[in-house]
Amino acid sequence: MLLEMGQSHLFEHWPEPGVDDEQKRAFFDQVARLNSSYPGGLASYINTARELLADSKAGKNPFDGFTPSVPSGESLTFGDNSFVQFEETGVREMQNAAFVLVAGGLGERLGYNGIKVALPRESSSGTCYLQHYIESILALQDASSRLVEGGSPKQIPFVIMTSDDTHARTLELLESNSYFGMNPTQVKLLKQEKVACLDDNVARLAVDPRNKYVIQTKPHGHGDVHSLLYSSGLLNLWRHAGLRWVLFFQDTNGLLFKAIPAALGVSATKQYHVNSLAVPRKAKEAIGGIAKLTHADGRTMVINVEYNQLDPLLRATGYPDGDVNCETGYSPFPGNINQLILELGPYIEELTKTGGAIQEFVNPKYKDASKTSFKSSTRLECMMQDYPKTLPPTARVGFTVMDIWLAYAPVKNNPEDAAKVPKGNPYHSATSGEMAVYRANSLILKKAGVKVDDPVLQVFNGQEVEVWPHVTWKPKWALTFADVTSKVSGSCSISQKSTLVVNGSNIFLEDLSLDGALVINSVIDAEVCSDLSEELHMVKVGGSVQNKGWILENVDYKDTSAPEEVRIRGFRINKVEQLEKTYNEPGNFCLKA
Numbered sequence: 001m002l003l004e005m006g007q008s009h010l011f012e013h014w015p016e017p018g019v020d021d022e023q024k025r026a027f028f029d030q031v032a033r034l035n036s037s038y039p040g041g042l043a044s045y046i047n048t049a050r051e052l053l054a055d056s057k058a059g060k061n062p063f064d065g066f067t068p069s070v071p072s073g074e075s076l077t078f079g080d081n082s083f084v085q086f087e088e089t090g091v092r093e094m095q096n097a098a099f100v101l102v103a104g105g106l107g108e109r110l111g112y113n114g115i116k117v118a119l120p121r122e123s124s125s126g127t128c129y130l131q132h133y134i135e136s137i138l139a140l141q142d143a144s145s146r147l148v149e150g151g152s153p154k155q156i157p158f159v160i161m162t163s164d165d166t167h168a169r170t171l172e173l174l175e176s177n178s179y180f181g182m183n184p185t186q187v188k189l190l191k192q193e194k195v196a197c198l199d200d201n202v203a204r205l206a207v208d209p210r211n212k213y214v215i216q217t218k219p220h221g222h223g224d225v226h227s228l229l230y231s232s233g234l235l236n237l238w239r240h241a242g243l244r245w246v247l248f249f250q251d252t253n254g255l256l257f258k259a260i261p262a263a264l265g266v267s268a269t270k271q272y273h274v275n276s277l278a279v280p281r282k283a284k285e286a287i288g289g290i291a292k293l294t295h296a297d298g299r300t301m302v303i304n305v306e307y308n309q310l311d312p313l314l315r316a317t318g319y320p321d322g323d324v325n326c327e328t329g330y331s332p333f334p335g336n337i338n339q340l341i342l343e344l345g346p347y348i349e350e351l352t353k354t355g356g357a358i359q360e361f362v363n364p365k366y367k368d369a370s371k372t373s374f375k376s377s378t379r380l381e382c383m384m385q386d387y388p389k390t391l392p393p394t395a396r397v398g399f400t401v402m403d404i405w406l407a408y409a410p411v412k413n414n415p416e417d418a419a420k421v422p423k424g425n426p427y428h429s430a431t432s433g434e435m436a437v438y439r440a441n442s443l444i445l446k447k448a449g450v451k452v453d454d455p456v457l458q459v460f461n462g463q464e465v466e467v468w469p470h471v472t473w474k475p476k477w478a479l480t481f482a483d484v485t486s487k488v489s490g491s492c493s494i495s496q497k498s499t500l501v502v503n504g505s506n507i508f509l510e511d512l513s514l515d516g517a518l519v520i521n522s523v524i525d526a527e528v529c530s531d532l533s534e535e536l537h538m539v540k541v542g543g544s545v546q547n548k549g550w551i552l553e554n555v556d557y558k559d560t561s562a563p564e565e566v567r568i569r570g571f572r573i574n575k576v577e578q579l580e581k582t583y584n585e586p587g588n589f590c591l592k593a
């Protein structure tokens with residue numbers, strides 16, 4: 001097959017039989033792996049590569065013939081009646097859902113040495129992303145089964161796509177933490193394989209410069225998740241179990257689960273086959289724009305245009321200024337946060353046709369204008385949000401826009417690059433990712449009637465951020481706005497320098513005045529309480545707490561004496577003074593300190 005596909009150069013240096021046989025066998029093992037992990041096999045990979053490389057050389061625009069326009073979608077306002085309604089619907093539907101986290105990326109822009117899901121989402125509680133995601137899914141599972149009478153509690157499946165770069169460390173993080181409370185059989189890791197690198201425009205496979213018996217490989221992109229799910233057989237198992245939704249998400253977004261219930265509510269209510277979550281987008285921000293593309297022949301699709309392609313597409317289609325903000329101060333195109341909700345039935349139907357193959361692209365860096373050779377080997381790539389590209393026009397494809405403060409705060413940029421982000425655009429750094437959690441929680445409490453002091457501006461690693469009170473809670477405390485409003489009452493207030501950490505589902509804040517740090521734990525087992533009415537197992541906490549609190553101290557990212565996860569956010573928390581309370585029985589508690 002390799003010879004037929006013009007790959008004879010791979011064997012040119014081979015010595016006679018009997019020499020290097022081990023390495024020759026290893027070579028064929030690798031070829032077999034590359035062949036079986038790609039839909040259609042290696043020959044199909046090479047053919048596609050030739051076509052895409054020819055298009056790229058000819059300077060062909062992948063959106064040739066299409067004109068972009070601003071699509072209309074569902075736009076939600078946090079806390080209003082329809083939002084609350086969507087959240088309730090979403091939580092109810094949650095027991096028919098499965099979650100898929102794509103976490104095979106190295107995070108080269110961030111440059112962190114560990115895996116990204118092991119980073120703390122915020123440093124007041126120190127909870128890492130993966131723990132937060134798992135606890136959110138478990139809390140949704142419980143809340144959903146409570147809403148459905150007589151239903152037997154279902155376990156929400158959780159899939160993590162890993163790669164050779166992240167697999168072992170992801171597994172190790174799960175195992176050393178007892179899967180953060182999830183049943184290990186509920187979690188499935190699917191490892192994506194890399195794809196072969198290409199040396200030239202006729203798609204000759206690149207050999208590893210250090211070992212001529214190895215084909216060089218690079219990641220193929222998050223689009224692999226579809227073929228992996230398809231070939232794993234999980235989708236049909238889920239269908240037989242009565243599931244209806246698959247929710248995809250990315251490795252570091254500390255706000256995502258605040259947006260999930262309402263977004264699923266929208267999918268269920270509008271019967272969307274595909275629902276992408278979006279936020280208002282700043283021009284040139286490194287997030288894709290959701291656009292309606294209309295072809296000269298009349299076809300239309302609503303699809304993500306990746307951030308590096310939006311500007312050239314706009315310039316080529318009559319918008320000479322390219323990717324710029326409109327009068328709202330934002331790009332007219334909603335920003336894709338790559339949280340996709342797919343309806344399982346239509347998804348399986350589509351994958352049965354495509355095998356999960358996603359339209360690919362190639363992005364070679366040419367040596368010169370002749371475009372005949374590359375600076376370094378290239379490869380085909382694909383993105384999970386390109387899934388709708390092959391759907392028939394009858395498919396119900398929509399999107400849902402929510403506020404940025406509620407839905408999107410990824411950690412993608414290293415401190416140096418983040419500090420260079422144009423003023424007013426989000427930093428997407430470890431610093432902004434943590435501050436966004438505090439801001440969102442503070443704004444939600446405010447909306448629920450708590451008096452929360454305004455933030456102050458502070459600079460960490462060259463980035464000016466709003467510092468709100470450090471409020472963080474476990475997902476089981478509150479998943480939706482209705483949960484929060486049911487758990488705070490009377491006249492509560494939180495000063496700017498405060499930290500509030502809430503660990504426990506049955507904690508109710510009533511007439512609490514906080515100026516300092518307060519950690520409230522409740523260790524009452526929800527199952528013991530399940531036969532009691534809510535009143536009977538409430539831990540009601542009020543009173544006035546004042547102490548020196550927890551203080552943020554600047555740490556420079558170049559200061560190698562601090563741990564990497566501290567350095568990249570530019571501060572550490574000095575826990576000067578706090579009140580910590582742990583309750584193991586219900587009651588009314590009046591704090592004084």
Ligand SMILES: O=c1ccn([C@@H]2O[C@H](COP(=O)(O)OP(=O)(O)O[C@H]3OC[C@@H](O)[C@H](O)[C@H]3O)[C@@H](O)[C@H]2O)c(=O)[nH]1
Pocket residue numbers: 102103104105106161163219220221222249250251252286287288304306307335336337338383385412
């Ligand atoms: O090969 C890969 C590459 C990436 N990934 C995962 O995919 C997720 C996103 O990866 P990247 O951080 O490289 O994505 P980017 O920031 O380039 O853009 C992505 O997120 C922002 C959106 O607006 C873009 O449309 C989307 O492509 C991460 O969770 C990463 O771990 C894989 O699982 N495998």
Ligand SMILES: [Mg+2]
Pocket residue numbers: none
């Ligand atoms: Mg990327």
